[in-house]
Amino acid sequence: MTTGAVDAARNILTGLHEVMASRQNAQAKLNTVVEVIGESLHSEVCSIYLLREGMLELFATRGLAQEAVHVTRLAIGEGLVGTIAERSETLNLAEAAAHPDFSYRPETGEEKFHSFAGVPIVRRERAVGVLGVQHVERRRYEEVEIEALQTVAMVLSELITNADLIDEEDARLLGAGSNAPxxxxxxxxxxxxxxxxxxxxxxxxxxxxxxxxxxxxxxxxxxxxxxxxxxxxxxxxxxxxxxxxxxxxxxxxxxxxxxxxxxxxxxxxxxxxxxxxxxxxxxxxxxxxxxxxxxxxxxxxxxxxxxxxxxxxxxxxxxxxxxxxxxxxxxxxxxxxxxxxxxxxxxxxxxxxxxxxxxxxxxxxxxxxxxxxxxxxxxxxxxxxxxxxxxxxxxxxxxxxxxxxxxxxxxxxxxxxxxxRFARNREKQAAYAAMRDVRPTTRDGKRIMVRINAGLRDDIANLNLTGADGIGLFRTEFQFLVSATLPARDRQTRLYRDVLDAAGDKPVVFRTVDIGGDKTLPYLRHDDGQGEDNPAMGWRALRVALEREGLLKVQARALLEAAAGRQLNVMFPLVAEPWEFDQAKAIFDGQLAFLRQQKKQLPEAIRYGVMLEVPALAEQLDVLAPRISFLSIGTNDLTQFLFAADRSNPKLAERYDWLSPAILRFIRRVVTTLDGSGVEIGVCGEMGGRRLEALALLGIGIEKLSITPASVGRIKDLIGKVDLGEVKAAMDGWLAQPPLDMRAAMTAWAIERGIIGD
Structure with a gap:
């Protein structure tokens, strides 16, 4: 608040204090209030509208026609006053009539006044009235005047409440509610x-x-x-x-x-x-x-x-x-x-x-x-x-x-x-929880690896609760997202070491930080400082880490130190071309050499992998395969990139089905390309945690899934009901000649064999 605003507000509040302490009735007090405010702000018009019977009624005015008091009424959202009340926002206009919500009321005599400023009078977080000022001249009001009006509106809220100027209907509008469902x-x-x-x-x-x-x-x-x-x-x-x-x-x-x-x-x-x-x-x-x-x-x-x-x-x-x-x-x-x-x-x-x-x-x-x-x-x-x-x-x-x-x-x-429904859900969860010690194996004897996704230290407890085979994705960016500054290396090291300790002999795949795009950080801004029109395909993930090399160096050192004496699995996100993987690995190699020079204990083995989210990478897997140990298909991003459809857009979120032949054929081609290369391949994302989608993934050759902990039980249950040879044959047929509705065809097939319920 500026010095001018402080002085203006103080002058008005001094006058209002005397008004509120007087023995006048509520109407007389409001009549005096508009005079005090008008004189202090040198305003030709000052008016107070209050909510009565669901309408905003002109209760007091200086400058408008007095015969309009208690006559002029506006609905919530009607006119400038109604708009202020509806949105609980301030309006400051040099020409009121030019505003699209302007509503002329001839009985007020306001046609000669051009400028208008209004602020909501708020009670219990709802607008119960509006305080407005007007001038003949065309001008926007100074910030000092707006701030003074907003301060005075608070005092009016107290006066209005103490004078019982809000009736029962208004109380309902303020949230008293009804008994109807x-x-x-x-x-x-x-x-x-x-x-x-x-x-x-x-x-x-x-x-x-x-x-x-x-x-x-x-x-x-x-x-x-x-x-x-x-x-x-x-x-x-x-x-x-x-x-x-x-x-x-x-x-x-x-x-x-x-x-x-x-x-x-x-x-x-x-x-x-x-x-x-x-x-x-x-x-x-x-x-x-x-x-x-x-x-x-x-x-x-x-x-x-x-x-x-x-x-x-x-x-x-x-x-x-x-x-x-x-x-x-x-x-x-x-x-x-x-x-x-x-x-x-x-x-x-x-x-x-x-x-x-x-x-x-x-x-x-x-x-x-x-x-x-x-x-x-x-x-x-x-x-x-x-x-x-x-x-x-x-x-x-x-x-x-x-x-x-x-x-x-x-x-x-x-x-x-x-x-x-809740009871059925609990029964299912209890049945799935009972499968904690079950090793997910198909009816024809194929062992499927089911791992969990995690991002917080507390998530690790889900390994024991679900009996999962490990952590297929540990999202390291959570630590960055909840921090006010770039997390220090020792803090990162402590988190990664705690995760490895808690996981014991089960593998953990650490994905390097995936920030940028829609996961912006205040301490890590793009050079131009501008937002991105399409953040999912913008400056994010490995692109950020390679440009801000210091960030990845710190994380690499933290991961290498945390994994001293044990195996480290590192996965790079959003790789589009092999050279990006090479640059990222070179940063890890540099930190490894430094630690070796410092005689520090090193990981006993390091396995590098990538997330396949960018379709372009699929065209160079033969080049990349000799350099990596594993590849994880990130179905969330991959789907939106393949279909050019932002999944955060409600209009598109459900438009493209994960059981589309386009997605399934793409993933099967990746599996076929890497067949015999020695590269482990899996799927990481929400797709693998849904029963019908998981069935499709099994049918196209995916044998490693990384899913949310809540999905582990139901996917284990599904795996135990599947004959892998049978579902692969069915998928080959469907993808060769796709049915009009793949989901319907798969559902009927799975129900017929008792794999899923009807």
Whole structure:
């Protein structure tokens, strides 16, 4: 907040303090308020619209026709005022009539006024009104004026609430909800089923007083709150459930960075200087952060802003004395957590025995909390719009994150059907868990290797839980994604050594870091600083590592040191041509020579491999084969590259089937090309974890799968029912003359033989 904004806001708040303390009725107070604001900002018009009976009603004005008061009404989303309320956003226009949402109301006499600025009056995170100013001259309002209006809007929210100017209908619009069942849609962030009662992560801190009596006393309250918050973050770091040096600790480093940010502290103090209480000042700065978040396209920066909001909420609870989140107060029943967004540190505070799922109003696939939730095995549904308007604390919820839906206040029939499905799912999982010690072997005696994908230290426990044959893909980038800075070599070494120790005699394949593209890092930017139109096919993975050679050198050294005295399996991602593999291996060779010179213990053996995701590599496998020990087909990226279809695009995600003859013929050609070369070949990706798709892969010669831990049991079960010779013969026929619907043909064939259920 600028000095001018501070002075303007202070002048207005001084006047409003006197108005609020007076014995006037609510209408008289509002009439006085618009005069105070108009005079302080030298504004020809100042108007207040409030939400009444679902409409925005002109309650008080200076400058517009007085006969329009309580007559002019706008629906949410109608006109400039309705647009501000609907979006909870500020408008600042030099020519109001030029805006596409402008709606002329002749009774107000506003036709002579050209410029317009309006801010939402927010209560419980919903707009309950709009404060607007207008001038005859065409001009955009200065930032100082907008900031003053936004500060005053907070005070008006308190006045409106205390004067009971919001009726029961408005309370319903603010989220009181009804008893009717609702089905809400969202975005799948972590798959899974869950049932429980709705628990709000942060019981809303109600700010009782907005205008400060003693500015210096408010400043001291904030200083003490900052000290306490920083102590909490440090304590969480030392008690991190993922262990010392784990990803959780690195996420908290980002929190520390924000917690000690002087800019954030300064903005809160400036808001206090304008005359706000400590609570109101924090909320004021937080509101501005939310508005900026809506304008951020970069998903990584948006996630960082969510981390800041997480800390702001923590600070607000401390300064107000309302310290309890749902986590600190304890979960009494099976619960599904509700939040606008959630920081990973706060997720880890919850009792895992009671926390069954998470639903977010926002959230993204790349956010920190998703990485941690996946490791905890908690289903997460994100992007559920209007969530707080439909769900009340304690409402029963049925969450199907896999289908991207949540049922709110379900009917008895829906509950019964869900519980039956849930029970079947548990029975299947129990049956699959019982297969932990089963070695996956086909009916005709062929041993199939089933390994798991991992990315967090905690994932390694799934090796024993599933009885998998090893880790076919350890995603090293998770450690980079949750860190505020490039992870130091000793930290990387510690993680890799811990993974190898936990895996014991089972193999682990470490994929070198796959960052860039849509997995951007604040400390590793492209030279031009611009976003990419097609990040999946852009500056990412091995391309980044070869250009920023120091990054790969550090990782190579960490992997070589961690694997001292044992076998190291290294896999390079997104290799398009053999020379890229050669350059990457040369970096490892250089670090190996250095360690040998330093008389350090070396790995007893090093096996190098590549991920085949780029179709071009398939045309040079004969050149590459003599240089590698293994090859893993990354079906997720390969599919989108073959079909030129971005799988993150909802319109295309399900358009191209993994059982398409194009995919299966391509993979079979790779298998045939490498036949007899001595190169181990496998499939890594979601395709291998689906029963029908896994059946197809077996039929075209794939004998090594690396899949999610949750899929291991069902794929072992499938393998035990398959006659490999029979399915290979069937696949040869289907691929020679593809049926119109490969999936339907395979399904009927598999049901007939009892391989999958009908």
């Amino acid at each position: 609702e089905q809400l849609q969202g975005l799948t962030l972590v798959k899974g089923l869950a049932s429980g009662v709705a628990v709000y992560h942060q019981p809303r801190v109600q700010i009782e007083h907005v205008v400060a009596e003693d500015t210096e006393a408010e400043r001291q309250r904030v200083i003490l709150a900052f000290d306490k918050m920083r102590e909490q973050i440090d304590r969480m770091a030392s008690q991190a459930e993922f262990g010392v040096g784990g990803e959780h600790e690195e996420v908290l480093e980002t929190y520390r960075m924000f917690a000690y940010d002087e800019g954030w502290t300064r903005r809160i103090n400036e808001a206090i200087d304008s005359g706000l209480t400590a609570e109101a000042a924090i909320e004021r700065v937080q509101q501005r952060t939310r508005m900026r978040m809506r304008q951020i396209d970069d998903p990584l920066l948006a996630d960082r802003m969510h981390d800041l909001e997480d800390l702001a909420n923590r600070l607000l609870r401390i300064v107000s004395g309302q310290l309890g989140t749902a986590a600190s107060m304890g979960l009494r029943n099976d619960a599904i957590l509700i939040a606008r967004n959630l920081g990973p540190a706060e997720l880890l505070e919850y009792d895992r025995r009671r926390l069954k799922g998470v639903i977010l109003e926002e959230g993204s696939l790349t956010s920190h909390v998703v990485i941690v939730a996946r490791a905890m095995g908690i289903p997460v549904l994100g992007r559920v719009r209007g969530l707080r308007g439909y769900v009340r604390e304690g409402d029963p919820l049925l969450l199907d994150a896999g289908q991207a839906t949540v049922m709110v206040r379900p009917s008895p029939g829906v509950i019964e059907a869900f519980e039956a």
